[in-house]
Amino acid sequence: MALEENNKEQSAANSFFMLPSFVLSLIEQVLNQALKLDPSLVDKLKEVEHQRLLVEVRDWQQKIAITYANQQLHLYTAVEHADADCMISANINTLLALKNPAMLTQLIRQDKLDLQGDLNIAQRYSSAFSSLDIDWPEQLAKYVGDAPAQQLYLHLQSLQQQSKKAKSQLDSTLISLCQDELAITIHPLELVQFKQQNRALKSQVAAIEQRINALIKAL
Amino acid sequence: MNENPEKTTHFGYKTVAETEKASMVADVFHSVATKYDVMNDLMSFGIHRLWKRQTIASSGIRKGHHVLDLAGGTGDLTAKFSQLVGDTGQVVLGDINSSMLKVGREKLHNLGLVGNIDYVQMNAEALPFPDNSFDLITIAFGLRNVTDQNKALRSMYRILKPGGRLLILEFSKPEQELLSKAYDFYSFNILPTMGKLVANDSESYQYLAESIRMHPDQETLKAMMNEAGFEQTTYQNLTGGIVALHRGFKY
Secondary structure (H helix, E strand, O other): OHHHHHHHHHHHHHHHHOHHHHHHHHHHHHHHHHHHHOOHHHHHHHOOEOOEEEEEEHHHOEEEEEEEEOOEEEEEEOOOOOOOOEEEEEOHHHHHHOOOOOHHHHHHHOOOEEEEEOHHHHHHHHHHHHOOOOOHHHHHHHHHOHHHHHHHHHHHHHHHHHHHHHHHHHHHHHHHHHHHHOOOOOOHHHHHHHHHHHHHHHHHHHHHHHHHHHHHHHO | OOOOOOOEEEEOOEEEEHHHHHHHHHHHHHHHHHHHHHHHHHHHOOHHHHHHHHHHHOOOOOOOOEEEEEOOOOOHHHHHHHHHHOOOOEEEEEEOOHHHHHHHHHHHHHOOOOOOEEEEEOOOOOOOOOOOOEEEEEEEOOHHHOOOHHHHHHHHHHHEEEEEEEEEEEEOOOOOHHHHHHHHHHHHHHHHHHHHHHHOOHHHHHHHHHHHHHOOOHHHHHHHHHHHOOEEEEEEEEHHHOEEEEEEEOO
């Protein structure tokens, strides 16, 4: 009941602020910008032009209709009973895993993804965006010239690597701090050991339970 | 006693002769045409774009469809429809006002949208098309300016193909009392001032606020659509009912 009311409130808020439409319009702009930056996408999506892909994001309770037409992607919130050439339904994490088109059939087999209609459309979108390759130095060169663009790109790359390294160092420091110094979390090995002991204890309890039952029956 | 009394209708809060309303509305839109898009963005804080997106989302439009964007103004909906129906489809941008059509045509040409769009000056009460011509008719923020709305709805029904749908996006009645009061204050105090400052035309925006209040509410419009012959008529309140999107089918 509370969940129902919560859902109603959420839907009223969505209808008032039209958040899903607003978010989709932003995503549409970003994707269309990507189409401009990587012209090879236009060729990859040509085969699915005017075909409608319906994506249901289960954990967001949203359905999105995607159509590629006139060298642009059009994203809309799908209304009830919207017809589509292909429909996929999954949680957001599963949908993100579709960046690898080979995962599609595996996810269907694992019941993590429902697919109806033309599988080729979903695969085409998945493979187009997984191979997204934007030539950033070239895009930057339009504004600052070739040499500075290349330099800037290299600097940004090294900055990205450094930040990755710093993040992994910070992570390991934090882990050792929590496990060894502050002792507020346990080591994964300790958890494994605890689980093993737990399982042994569980089987012992089950054995005792059986013996008690047998004794009760004998009495 | 006058044996042939002149029929009257409303023009905002004023009562005028039916024969005069069309030209009075035309004057309003001739006056605002060039600033129409800027004012729309300003007055609605850009939300009119989301209302129109919702209209497109509800349209069920596919490649090859024939679409009439009635009272299409500066062509926001036509621009999207033109891309979605492709080369085999057709979009007619219809408006009673030549200035609005001119601005719309120029804007769509600048966007590179040519080939599948026709521009036709027309009166919604007597649509110049054969029966069963369109898969979809939309009228966004236009119906309240039509003199005889029932006649216009019947005319739209006639030219829709069986299975086709009509979408009416129009200002309506806010659901909450508090929102209604805030909206009234905004419409009658801030909106005309904004019109005066940006478009140097406060009267047109005063008319806008008044015409919204005189427009039928959600349920009345739904009943009018049913009376015109539409089936499975539903509506969706947007932004708390400030705007409603009505949908009806012809079978």
